[in-house]
Amino acid sequence: MKLAKLNDGPEIFHTLQGEGVSAGLPATFIRASRCNLHCRWCDTDYTWNFEGTPWKHDFDTRPGYAKHRKEDVTIEISPEAIADVVRPLPPRRVVLTGGEPLLQESGWLELIGLLRDGSEAWAFEVETNGTRIPSDAFAEAVDQFNVSPKLANSGMDPSLRLVPGALEYFAASPKAWFKFVAASPDDLREIDELAERFRIRPERILLMPEGRTGAELDRHAAELAEACVARGWRFSDRLHVRLWGDRRGV
Ligand SMILES: Nc1nc2[nH]cc(C(=O)O)c2c(=O)[nH]1
Numbered sequence: 001m002k003l004a005k006l007n008d009g010p011e012i013f014h015t016l017q018g019e020g021v022s023a024g025l026p027a028t029f030i031r032a033s034r035c036n037l038h039c040r041w042c043d044t045d046y047t048w049n050f051e052g053t054p055w056k057h058d059f060d061t062r063p064g065y066a067k068h069r070k071e072d073v074t075i076e077i078s079p080e081a082i083a084d085v086v087r088p089l090p091p092r093r094v095v096l097t098g099g100e101p102l103l104q105e106s107g108w109l110e111l112i113g114l115l116r117d118g119s120e121a122w123a124f125e126v127e128t129n130g131t132r133i134p135s136d137a138f139a140e141a142v143d144q145f146n147v148s149p150k151l152a153n154s155g156m157d158p159s160l161r162l163v164p165g166a167l168e169y170f171a172a173s174p175k176a177w178f179k180f181v182a183a184s185p186d187d188l189r190e191i192d193e194l195a196e197r198f199r200i201r202p203e204r205i206l207l208m209p210e211g212r213t214g215a216e217l218d219r220h221a222a223e224l225a226e227a228c229v230a231r232g233w234r235f236s237d238r239l240h241v242r243l244w245g246d247r248r249g250v
Pocket residue numbers: 015016017018019029097098127240250
């Protein structure tokens with residue numbers, strides 16, 4: 001499989017789930033490399049913003065920022081080797097994230113099979129951008145989809161970031177929760193439209209402030225919380241950002 005590389009190894013770390021309906025639960029994260037989108041504010045640009053690609057990123061104007069050399073930021077690793085890293089760690093909850101993890105379904109299926117191996121203890125969550133319909137086997141194998149559709153502020157064309165069949169699939173799935181990142185009243189209007197268009201039930205929607213520091217998260221928190229109260233949506237914080245800041249591996 002292609003995972004993001006961190007300190008010369010695969011980006012696998014155990015922490016507390018910081019976002020969504022299982023926020024606060026101990027979990028092991030496995031970060032896939034590669035994404036089918038390329039959002040301009042993406043905080044895991046090292047999974048896709050490679051040398052030679054035409055994608056634009058907000059970091060382009062940062063002094064010293066350069067596109068990544070694919071070999072420097074990717075590690076090729078087998079499901080067996082990933083299982084050997086994950087098994088000794090304490091959590092029995094695993095979060096498959098990225099990048100876009102649904103681009104590597106068959107590898108995950110193998111990994112999940114190796115880890116479950118007769119034990120009921122394991123739970124698997126998937127953080128996805130909601131543009132791909134999972135196979136029946138994959139949807140059966142995992143416990144939860146945290147679906148985070150991208151808005152206009154991602155800079156992505158609607159035809160790429162909004163795939164009606166996939167969003168309708170997740171809207172009807174008992175395993176899926178929708179996590180929308182919002183920073184402005186425009187974002188909120190857009191989320192209202194998506195919820196209506198794809199018939200996403202309000203009790204399955206979480207609104208999460210955008211931000212890489214506690215102060216940034218707080219800027220919009222009160223306003224978003226009000227919107228949640230008015231619509232019957234949940235509010236999600238970004239617990240890991242508050243606890244450990246904008247760092248990799250937490
Ligand atoms: N603690 C923690 N929680 C998270 N929830 C979603 C994450 C992600 O990057 O997908 C993430 C992450 O990177 N760390």
